[in-house]
Amino acid sequence: MTTAALDSVLEQVRALENKGDLAGAIGALQAAPAPMHDRGLWQYARGALAFKQGDLSAAVGHFEKAVELEPEVSEYRSNLGAALLEKARGGDAAAAAKALEVMKAAMRWGPTLPEVHSNYGLALLVAGRNEEALKVFDDALAIDPSHVTARYNRAAALNALERHDEALKALDALLTAVPTHAQAQASKQRLLERLGRT
Numbered sequence: 682m683t684t685a686a687l688d689s690v691l692e693q694v695r696a697l698e699n700k701g702d703l704a705g706a707i708g709a710l711q712a713a714p715a716p717m718h719d720r721g722l723w724q725y726a727r728g729a730l731a732f733k734q735g736d737l738s739a740a741v742g743h744f745e746k747a748v749e750l751e752p753e754v755s756e757y758r759s760n761l762g763a764a765l766l767e768k769a770r771g772g773d774a775a776a777a778a779k780a781l782e783v784m785k786a787a788m789r790w791g792p793t794l795p796e797v798h799s800n801y802g803l804a805l806l807v808a809g810r811n812e813e814a815l816k817v818f819d820d821a822l823a824i825d826p827s828h829v830t831a832r833y834n835r836a837a838a839l840n841a842l843e844r845h846d847e848a849l850k851a852l853d854a855l856l857t858a859v860p861t862h863a864q865a866q867a868s869k870q871r872l873l874e875r876l877g878r879t
Contacts, residue, residue: 781804784797
């Protein structure tokens with residue numbers, strides 16, 4: 682099965698997903714010839730769609746398969762870690778530790794996308810390793826200074842380190858760039874209340 686054939690299927694899947702037809706996108710991916718299902722990129726795409734559907738167990742399974750098929754692709758591990766972090770938020774205690782392990786492995790492959798760094802930083806933050814998390818968010822922002830998730834999570838790391846004025850400054854800068862960022866708005870309000878500055 683050629684890479685061009687898989688790219689063509691993925692282009693169709695993206696078009697359906699962009700139209701809001703998640704079920705159609707999944708159907709198009711599932712209808713791809715069986716040999717494509719044994720490619721890391723196919724498993725990654727299927728995991729991403731499962732993640733968007735909120736089916737974390739399926740997402741984890743597909744991302745794990747993608748990593749097994751192509752272990753050198755750090756983005757696959759990063760998304761596996763992100764799905765595991767979502768499971769941890771849902772109460773799966775073992776998922777947080779596994780997410781950190783997976784993200785650490787992703788970093789060994791020298792990722793070039795800020796998302797990989799940002800996901801690893803979040804895993805460190807969840808583990809309470811706040812100084813390390815801050816450094817990793819800074820690394821993500823060195824790649825892309827406008828990366829919204831890294832900027833938001835950097836503010837969270839500053840807050841966790843009780844560097845409140847810096848956290849407020851980071852949130853203000855993010856809200857200047859993205860005024861509708863609801864999480865940043867809520868975080869700023871909570872921090873101001875905590876500091877008695879409302």
